[in-house]
Amino acid sequence: MIDTMSLGEFDLIEQYFWRPVGAGPHRAVVGNGDDCAVIAPAPGMQLAISTDTMVEGRHFLSTVDPARLGHKALAVNLSDLAACGAKPLAFTLALTLPRVEASWLSAFSKGLLALADEHDCELIGGDTTAGPLTIGITVLGEVPSGGALLRSGAQVGDDIWISGTPGEARLALEAFRGTLHPGLDARTFEAVRAAMECPTPRVALGQGLRGVATSAIDVSDGLLGDLGHVLRRSRVGASLALDALPVSPYLQDRARDLQLDCILAGGDDYELIFTSPASQRETMHQLEQQLGLMLTRVGRIEAEPGLRLWQGEQAVPNRWVSFDHFKGAA
Amino acid sequence: MIDTMSLGEFDLIEQYFWRPVGAGPHRAVVGNGDDCAVIAPAPGMQLAISTDTMVEGRHFLSTVDPARLGHKALAVNLSDLAACGAKPLAFTLALTLPRVEASWLSAFSKGLLALADEHDCELIGGDTTAGPLTIGITVLGEVPSGGALLRSGAQVGDDIWISGTPGEARLALEAFRGTLHPGLDARTFEAVRAAMECPTPRVALGQGLRGVATSAIDVSDGLLGDLGHVLRRSRVGASLALDALPVSPYLQDRARDLQLDCILAGGDDYELIFTSPASQRETMHQLEQQLGLMLTRVGRIEAEPGLRLWQGEQAVPNRWVSFDHFKGAA
Numbered sequence: 001m002i003d004t005m006s007l008g009e010f011d012l013i014e015q016y017f018w019r020p021v022g023a024g025p026h027r028a029v030v031g032n033g034d035d036c037a038v039i040a041p042a043p044g045m046q047l048a049i050s051t052d053t054m055v056e057g058r059h060f061l062s063t064v065d066p067a068r069l070g071h072k073a074l075a076v077n078l079s080d081l082a083a084c085g086a087k088p089l090a091f092t093l094a095l096t097l098p099r100v101e102a103s104w105l106s107a108f109s110k111g112l113l114a115l116a117d118e119h120d121c122e123l124i125g126g127d128t129t130a131g132p133l134t135i136g137i138t139v140l141g142e143v144p145s146g147g148a149l150l151r152s153g154a155q156v157g158d159d160i161w162i163s164g165t166p167g168e169a170r171l172a173l174e175a176f177r178g179t180l181h182p183g184l185d186a187r188t189f190e191a192v193r194a195a196m197e198c199p200t201p202r203v204a205l206g207q208g209l210r211g212v213a214t215s216a217i218d219v220s221d222g223l224l225g226d227l228g229h230v231l232r233r234s235r236v237g238a239s240l241a242l243d244a245l246p247v248s249p250y251l252q253d254r255a256r257d258l259q260l261d262c263i264l265a266g267g268d269d270y271e272l273i274f275t276s277p278a279s280q281r282e283t284m285h286q287l288e289q290q291l292g293l294m295l296t297r298v299g300r301i302e303a304e305p306g307l308r309l310w311q312g313e314q315a316v317p318n319r320w321v322s323f324d325h326f327k328g329a330a
Numbered sequence: 331m332i333d334t335m336s337l338g339e340f341d342l343i344e345q346y347f348w349r350p351v352g353a354g355p356h357r358a359v360v361g362n363g364d365d366c367a368v369i370a371p372a373p374g375m376q377l378a379i380s381t382d383t384m385v386e387g388r389h390f391l392s393t394v395d396p397a398r399l400g401h402k403a404l405a406v407n408l409s410d411l412a413a414c415g416a417k418p419l420a421f422t423l424a425l426t427l428p429r430v431e432a433s434w435l436s437a438f439s440k441g442l443l444a445l446a447d448e449h450d451c452e453l454i455g456g457d458t459t460a461g462p463l464t465i466g467i468t469v470l471g472e473v474p475s476g477g478a479l480l481r482s483g484a485q486v487g488d489d490i491w492i493s494g495t496p497g498e499a500r501l502a503l504e505a506f507r508g509t510l511h512p513g514l515d516a517r518t519f520e521a522v523r524a525a526m527e528c529p530t531p532r533v534a535l536g537q538g539l540r541g542v543a544t545s546a547i548d549v550s551d552g553l554l555g556d557l558g559h560v561l562r563r564s565r566v567g568a569s570l571a572l573d574a575l576p577v578s579p580y581l582q583d584r585a586r587d588l589q590l591d592c593i594l595a596g597g598d599d600y601e602l603i604f605t606s607p608a609s610q611r612e613t614m615h616q617l618e619q620q621l622g623l624m625l626t627r628v629g630r631i632e633a634e635p636g637l638r639l640w641q642g643e644q645a646v647p648n649r650w651v652s653f654d655h656f657k658g659a660a
Contacts, residue, residue, distance in 0.1 A: 016637060032548035036378035038478045048366035051422040055461035074590035092381040094466045131385035137422045138468035148368045
């Protein structure tokens with residue numbers, strides 16, 4: 001592909017990522033293509049900022065559909081905004097590419113910009129460079145002054161909630177690893193693969209939890225590990241009822257051990273874990289119906305530090321560890 | 331180094347990059363360690379945002395002093411803020427590391443945070459992951475509403491100015507490549523190597539140019555190439571007087587061809603090119619004295635498109651091309 005290999009950096013940005021002014025909502029005063037983008041939050045709002053990087057071979061395989069990769073690279077960042085209760089505004093893209101390939105770039109930018117449009121989140125700047133395939137996104141959102149949901153706000157007596165059915169991404173990973181016996185049927189495999197490759201950030205839920213939840217975090221490293229962050233930051237402990245955990249239909253027929261591995265220690269789900277006082281249970285049911293998204297109460301915040309797992313009245317040892325990029329599943 | 335290899339991601343962030351609240355200026359309402367950072371620009375200010383990625387083997391060699399690398403990774407981003415006339419506020423860091431090495435991280439974070447402190451620019455969030463060494467920074471600055479310096483503002487008749495003595499980084503590169511005969515003496519080599527590895531972003535100059543310059547850009551890809559961006563965005567042309575170009579003391583004794591190669595087509599200098607009406611020349615002299623930084627008038631904006639080079643009254647063909655990451659020096 002000689003013609004596309006000779007595409008230069010500046011052409012590349014213009015051709016695939018840069019939209020002419022007037023082609024969409026423009027929140028940026030100065031957009032893509034100057035030294036900086038310039039934006040302003042609305043009066044009374046603060047900016048929420050998050051950065052996430054995805055590296056080939058670590059966060060995705062070279063065989064992944066580039067449109068899904070574009071979607072996911074933004075989705076994991078929007079998920080961080082959701083966990084803070086922020087509304088997406090804009091993002092920057094730092095793209096490191098081993099080579100310029102038109103079909104890849106076209107699909108990647110379509111997947112990326114489709115999700116951006118869905119959330120009215122404008123691409124305001126970026127950087128392309130040659131090197132090992134790495135996608136870095138920094139996303140900006142707005143949140144009412146003082147209203148961001150934090151990890152540190154959980155209170156003793158709060159309920160612990162989880163959205164959706166975490167564990168599907170881990171089930172897909174185990175299918176790719178070939179550890180499932182029997183394996184998944186084709187329809188199930190495609191469904192859980194989509195959960196892993198094309199996650200849905202819980203942006204509307206995050207905004208719905210403003211003023212309702214006392215703390216929130218998104219499940220990127222696994223339910224137990226991410227809940228652990230909330231507990232440490234909030235200086236509290238918790239009890240979790242294993243029987244109460246939502247089980248994905250794709251996990252229903254599987255051994256209980258695999259179910260628990262996927263739900264408790266699977267990452268990459270991008271559901272939200274959050275806490276709120278018992279007085280907000282009715283609000284949760286309303287949110288659930290309004291969003292068409294299952295919200296499940298799975299435990300309670302307690303004063304005693306640490307995390308306790310229960311099967312009915314029976315204490316269950318915690319044999320799960322969360323994912324750490326430098327330790328692996330150490 | 332078994333103990334440092336087993337350092338996990340969360341420990342790594344805390345140990346090297348995360349400062350306790352109260353240890354420095356805290357502009358962030360929510361800092362490092364939550365899903366998002368939360369900040370607010372001062373009333374009447376807009377946010378300027380820029381992203382730059384540095385990849386090992388492309389932007390730096392594995393042998394570079396990690397403290398200098400930390401400095402440069404932030405410096406190139408501060409330089410983008412400078413080119414917009416913005417005051418640095420905060421930044422996020424996305425660090426991809428092949429392995430966790432305490433001595434490297436310690437030096438890198440020291441170099442990075444020392445420059446951040448110098449410019450009162452707070453590290454508010456980030457991401458670490460395993461993979462090929464890549465440093466991604468997104469920087470946020472503030473600029474008075476409507477007051478950002480842009481590439482698109484150059485006016486016919488404006489003077490063209492350059493700060494400092496660009497070309498030193500390119501001279502260092504040629505020394506590394508072994509193309510210089512005679513080579514550099516040790517003192518000169520160290521000086522130009524520092525210019526390349528440890529550039530000074532022109533942050534104070536950028537803010538001084540607010541309301542004075544009509545356009546600005548930083549020299550990252552080479553004087554001619556970056557001036558070309560200004561001309562295209564402003565829909566103007568220019569004449570450049572080669573005799574007027576500032577020549578670094580380290581280039582004084584070199585052949586004129588090498589001087590011009592380094593000054594016109596050397597990148598990585600992070601000086602500012604800017605335009606302003608002739609009526610502002612006195613302001614430029616005042617800025618020069620106030621900042622202790624040489625500002626040199628090197629040409630004029632003209633209505634006729636394209637860039638013309640002059641040696642006295644003699645037109646000189648443009649044999650230089652600017653750097654493009656995917657074309658190389660094509």
